[in-house]
Ligand code: HEM
């Protein structure tokens with residue numbers, strides 16, 4: 015897997031990169047020729063006609079029409095060539111093929127979140143199958159960001175309230191750097207992500223396992239799961255009513271009948287693993303159980319609920335970044351009793 | 361009168377007022393008026409001078425005050441740049457945090473653009489020489505001129521306030537919605553830009569009226585020096601474009617204060633709209649920054665090549681054409697911003713169409729030397745630096761104007777390098793060259809030629825080391841406005857940072873030279889360079905209070921050396937002070953050209969610097 019760049023440009027890792035590069039080099043060579051020409055005459059004239067004595071007198075020059083016309087016409091023709099070439103490459107690099115695999119990209123301060131057609135999400139790592147056209151549909155949740163992969167020669171702003179798209183097809187398996195190029199505040203220069211270009215089989219496996227979000231702080235993992243596990247179908251986070259109770263105001267809310275009488279970590283965890291252990295007044299026990307969530311994912315959801323209720327502190331983030339996972343056995347999960355699972359406790 | 365001038369406090373006692381060749385003393389030296397009586401001491405002695413300066417309506421003094429003001433902001437912004445570069449010496453945090461860094465590069469950008477480069481040449485050199493070049497006493501509205509200076513100072517003070525109250529971290533472009541959200545001093549800074557904009561508009565109006573209405577007899581449009589043409593074109597842009605940025609700043613401020621959804625998507629606004637507004641001003645503003653430099657370079661190339669500027673008419677008219685068409689290309693800053701692809705294509709095309717004439721000017725300037733008599737003085741060295749650097753800036757402009765290529769290069773260091781080659785390699789080189797050129801006229805003292813040449817070399821070297829590396833960084837993918845970076849960019853960042861120290865040193869040499877010359881420089885003759893425009897041929901150095909003893913009569917173009925100095929063995933380069941006068945004929949011969957009027961008539965006011973000391977060659 016040799017990916018050699020050049021002095022001027024990083025390796026060409028997408029199918030459209032060579033076109034951009036060819037044009038880049040064309041302009042570069044043209045520019046060097048012009049620059050050398052200008053410098054040559056600059057130095058030559060400055061030296062040849064330098065004043066040697068006070069008596070030096072300029073010669074009255076009658077400008078040659080042809081010289082003037084030529085240096086108007088030639089550059090004009092050259093830039094037209096460049097324009098049309100750039101135009102062509104812009105169009106082919108701008109319009110995604112119809113069969114492109116679509117992935118949604120959300121830029122946030124300061125991470126990139128990816129959402130795949132099957133609902134899998136990942137943060138900071140974009141997995142794509144190699145050799146297939148990929149279309150990214152991008153937006154942002156806060157300020158402008160710009161999605162840039164130097165090796166693919168693609169870049170586009172991610173704008174709140176609007177979709178923008180780019181596409182690329184990766185030529186070789188490997189990892190590629192994603193950068194943010196629209197200034198977005200404090201951590202703008204660390205808003206990195208990685209593109210992992212893998213073969214179709216690996217990609218499918220990865221999708222199936224839900225793309226483990228191992229490096230994410232817990233609260234962000236929880237936020238991801240909120241949509242990924244479709245919690246958002248029933249629970250709002252803004253207080254609006256839904257099929258289930260909103261998560262706004264949930265943390266430490268009174269929950270008569272539970273161990274502590276309030277919604278704490280244990281209460282939430284139990285409600286996810288065994289939704290019918292407690293039923294909130296006024297709601298049907300309509301929630302499915304989520305027995306497959308890992309401990310880390312459960313902790314993430316708890317963290318997320320704390321976070322949106324303002325109970326997630328900087329210390330928590332720090333701890334979360336150390337990926338200190340609360341061990342499962344410290345949480346006292348009531349064992350669901352068989353009956354309760356079948357018959358809604360109404 | 362001459363006794364009072366000699367004792368005026370502007371100069372220290374140890375440095376006597378410059379001695380002028382007999383018959384060439386300024387009658388009312390603008391620098392020294394009014395002279396307090398010699399026996400007054402202390403504050404009472406300084407006060408009248410200070411008061412005379414701060415309430416002056418003399419365009420020359422206003423020009424000098426502008427010069428000090430913009431130099432101050434250039435220095436502050438330059439120090440910020442050196443800090444930014446020093447922080448980038450290594451990835452990670454060296455001595456600034458990410459937030460401090462973001463404020464620092466914003467400070468650098470905002471100050472360089474709004475407080476330095478936009479007012480720089482028009483405010484200082486323009487104010488000083490425009491009326492003299494036109495052969496008149498002052499600009500059309502002298503009081504408005506003073507007012508514009510104070511408006512500028514007011515704007516600048518608000519900017520300083522904004523910086524002192526925590527600074528601002530949006531970058532000089534103030535893009536929404538970031539600028540809607542950040543809790544830094546966006547409000548005062550937008551007000552600063554708004555207020556400073558008025559100074560720009562007022563100066564523009566003043567220049568337009570002056571150029572239209574107040575030219576010396578015989579000074580037709582075809583005989584206007586190219587610097588005047590350039591200032592004319594710039595003034596048009598200033599008057600037409602600046603209100604747009606003013607309005608944009610007001611809208612941004614209103615949005616922050618009142619939460620109206622204009623730009624902020626959270627309120628239903630459109631963030632891309634802001635970019636359209638912003639660049640609708642800021643692209644033409646690029647011409648506000650570079651056109652005056654074109655004017656200066658034309659003067660320098662003409663004077664020091666002793667040759668008609670090649671393609672005079674093309675340069676003059678294309679400046680105006682570029683200024684007008686410059687309003688149609690703003691979208692080339694937005695190829696990846698979410699504007700429609702069709703707009704991008706149209707903007708790219710128009711950009712190329714108006715880019716060509718700027719490029720062609722370079723060729724005209726180079727050909728001006730052809731068969732001339734090229735005098736390689738310090739100002740000329742800066743002019744040659746300009747030609748070299750600006751060509752690189754222009755050619756890389758083709759790169760970033762080309763659709764597909766710009767997608768890769770946009771918002772990387774390639775763009776940073778490109779605009780520094782244009783703004784610093786272009787405008788700042790021209791401004792320094794122009795300062796070396798007009799310094800003797802402004803202050804009546806020569807700068808050191810030797811140190812001037814050394815500084816030109818150091819600046820040229822440091823500049824390329826600092827910014828050429830950034831082209832490579834950028835095309836390799838290094839984004840701009842990055843506080844830290846990936847390890848693969850480390851080496852080039854180090855080279856660039858070390859280059860910035862050479863650049864800083866070179867600029868320091870220029871500053872040192874200026875200060876030195878004010879006290880120790882040789883007195884300047886009226887026309888040390890043997891130039892042919894009115895401020896040299898018809899005014900003393902420094903000029904009299906009212907510029908001219910009598911209104912000049914213009915009978916030839918600004919670079920008609922052939923007509924001016926034909927046939928008498930006169931070299932006119934001011935270097936004949938050793939008495940050899942080139943081919944042996946010497947003496948302050950009145951210009952032997954009947955077209956200029958009878959020699960006797962002009963004797964008093966024409967000063968070609970004939971019997972004058974050599975410009976200091978220490
Ligand atoms: C001592 C000479 C200078 C040095 C070392 C220097 C260096 C820099 C650096 C390192 C940046 C930050 C680039 C980034 O992170 O994107 C920058 C930005 C900038 N510079 Fe300079 N610069 C110098 C002179 C100038 C001059 C003379 C001007 C214009 C008159 C200028 C205008 C700007 C602007 C407009 C920006 C963009 C700021 C922003 O991104 O908001 N600079 N410069």
Ligand SMILES: [Cu+2]
Nearest residue numbers: 159194198205
């Ligand atoms: Cu970003």
